[in-house]
Amino acid sequence: MEPPKIWRERKERYLGIGIMCEDCKKKNFPKTRICPDCGSENVKPYKIAERGTLKYFTQIMNTGDELVFNTPYVVGLVELEDGIKVTAQIVDCDFKDLKKGIKLEQTFRVIARNGKEGLIKYGFKFRPI
Amino acid sequence: MSNEVYIIGTGQTKFGEFFDLNIGDLASEAVSKAIKNAGIGKNEIRTLFIGSTVSNSLSQSSIGGICTRSCSLSSNAYRIESGNASGAAAFHHAFLSIKSGLYDVVVVLGIDKLSDYVQNGTIEKILASSIDYQWEYEMGATLTGLYSFLTQAHMEKYGTTLEQLAYIPTKNHQNGVLNPKAQYRYAIPIEKFLNAKRIADPIGRFDIATPCDGAAAIILASERYIENKKTHSYKVKILSSSVGSDTLALQHREKLTELKATKIAANDAYHKAKLTASDINLAEVHDSHPIGEILAIEDLGLVPKGEGGKASVEGLTALNGKITVNPSGGLKARGDPFGATGIAQLIEIVEQIRGNAGKRQVNDVQYGLTQNVMGTGVMSYVSILGRGEN
Numbered sequence: 001m002e003p004p005k006i007w008r009e010r011k012e013r014y015l016g017i018g019i020m021c022e023d024c025k026k027k028n029f030p031k032t033r034i035c036p037d038c039g040s041e042n043v044k045p046y047k048i049a050e051r052g053t054l055k056y057f058t059q060i061m062n063t064g065d066e067l068v069f070n071t072p073y074v075v076g077l078v079e080l081e082d083g084i085k086v087t088a089q090i091v092d093c094d095f096k097d098l099k100k101g102i103k104l105e106q107t108f109r110v111i112a113r114n115g116k117e118g119l120i121k122y123g124f125k126f127r128p129i
Numbered sequence: 130m131s132n133e134v135y136i137i138g139t140g141q142t143k144f145g146e147f148f149d150l151n152i153g154d155l156a157s158e159a160v161s162k163a164i165k166n167a168g169i170g171k172n173e174i175r176t177l178f179i180g181s182t183v184s185n186s187l188s189q190s191s192i193g194g195i196c197t198r199s200c201s202l203s204s205n206a207y208r209i210e211s212g213n214a215s216g217a218a219a220f221h222h223a224f225l226s227i228k229s230g231l232y233d234v235v236v237v238l239g240i241d242k243l244s245d246y247v248q249n250g251t252i253e254k255i256l257a258s259s260i261d262y263q264w265e266y267e268m269g270a271t272l273t274g275l276y277s278f279l280t281q282a283h284m285e286k287y288g289t290t291l292e293q294l295a296y297i298p299t300k301n302h303q304n305g306v307l308n309p310k311a312q313y314r315y316a317i318p319i320e321k322f323l324n325a326k327r328i329a330d331p332i333g334r335f336d337i338a339t340p341c342d343g344a345a346a347i348i349l350a351s352e353r354y355i356e357n358k359k360t361h362s363y364k365v366k367i368l369s370s371s372v373g374s375d376t377l378a379l380q381h382r383e384k385l386t387e388l389k390a391t392k393i394a395a396n397d398a399y400h401k402a403k404l405t406a407s408d409i410n411l412a413e414v415h416d417s418h419p420i421g422e423i424l425a426i427e428d429l430g431l432v433p434k435g436e437g438g439k440a441s442v443e444g445l446t447a448l449n450g451k452i453t454v455n456p457s458g459g460l461k462a463r464g465d466p467f468g469a470t471g472i473a474q475l476i477e478i479v480e481q482i483r484g485n486a487g488k489r490q491v492n493d494v495q496y497g498l499t500q501n502v503m504g505t506g507v508m509s510y511v512s513i514l515g516r517g518e519n
Binding site for chain 2: 009030036056058059060061062063064065067068070073075077085086087088089095111112121123125
């Protein structure tokens with residue numbers, strides 16, 4: 001929860017900015033300076049899709065201290081409409097009602113809290129459409 | 130003379146919660162036992178390779194000096210970190226240091242002290258350091274949460290059931306009863322695993338290996354040293370020590386139904402040892418979660434892909450089954466002091482090859498294999514040991 005790290009990751013966490021390779025055309029998230037697929041340095045910013053499908057999900061009962069305030073919560077592996085996969089929390093739903101394959105959309109939320117007086121970290125989660 | 134590498138001594142603490150022992154105490158017990166077992170002088174040791182995931186609660190990353198002082202060694206020391214596979218990573222580098230001809234005698238120490246982390250959430254955070262911390266853990270996943278995805282993927286594709294998965298810890302606890310060094314020396318009925326509260330559905334609260342304290346040490350020596358000195362009481366040959374890799378995050382993998390890193394490491398290890406999977410009837414594998422053992426036996430080629438669950442239920446991997454898997458009790462019953470685990474796996478194979486494994490002795494052991502995994506399989510280390518006369 002270091003302030004410079006939160007600031008540095010603002011475009012990825014707040015806007016979902018990854019990369020697209022101009023040479024092999026593959027999209028990747030999070031961003032890298034070199035395309036992880038072909039090694040080209042010819043990459044440009046790319047905004048990942050905001051909708052996707054739930055591939056796997058589970059309910060987290062035990063987790064690290066910054067996330068404990070939120071337990072139990074659901075985390076899933078989401079395949080976005082552009083083929084990129086991300087790990088994120090699934091909100092605005094009950095664990096027992098969730099099913100694989102449902103459609104989801106991105107939503108901007110509080111991700112972690114550093115105690116009662118520390119920084120609050122924001123980022124994206126997903127909710128059923 | 131060829132440059133073969135041998136194990137000539139081993140030493141290990143009991144695994145468990147030792148609130149009155151610090152990291153130096155654990156190191157000195159394991160290393161002293163190993164030196165005595167090998168019959169070598171302390172001054173012959175050139176380097177101490179330390180496999181440790183979190184060092185200790187003093188945030189002392191550089192534990193080399195602590196270990197050499199408490200073991201009264203004057204050698205240099207490295208700490209090697211490779212998550213839950215730190216022990217196997219240190220062993221791999223120790224093996225290379227002798228294989229290359231640089232050193233003749235080195236010590237590998239696997240060590241971690243995790244019972245200090247009593248505050249809720251600390252162990253989960255430590256475990257998260259071997260998954261993608263930024264884009265898995267900070268987004269809400271945990272190591273066990275990700276193992277839940279691996280479990281679901283296997284259940285979905287191969288029809289693996291919760292009952293089949295529960296056989297893994299049940300069998301490993303039965304083996305652990307016979308291991309004096311194990312943390313949990315009692316059997317647990319399968320219903321206990323099946324009826325337990327789910328902590329990351331479908332993974333139950335008793336399914337997971339528990340982090341604990343422990344140290345394990347191995348003395349490696351070159352063929353040149355052994356031939357010249359002739360002071361060793363036994364030698365076990367390292368036929369191969371290999372490593373494979375994959376992406377850190379599950380979201381960057383094409384398949385979640387296998388650990389690619391294990392497959393790569395296993396192929397290389399079999400090739401270098403001039404063996405195939407059908408030569409192996411003894412393996413110590415990474416069963417931190419039940420699906421871990423199923424993926425291991427499949428990806429090592431010990432059972433056909435997709436049949437790991439069925440093979441376990443049929444007793445193929447039970448003690449003195451067709452392929453004995455985790456006779457020590459595995460990470461589950463032996464306890465999991467992360468860095469020490471990879472070394473304890475190798476020590477179990479050494480004891481089995483020497484016929485010293487007591488009530489858990491496997492019949493007709495020619496070779497033994499170990500598999501130690503970092504995180505959800507970003508690195509996987511596979512080693513094969515054989516009898517010294519090979």
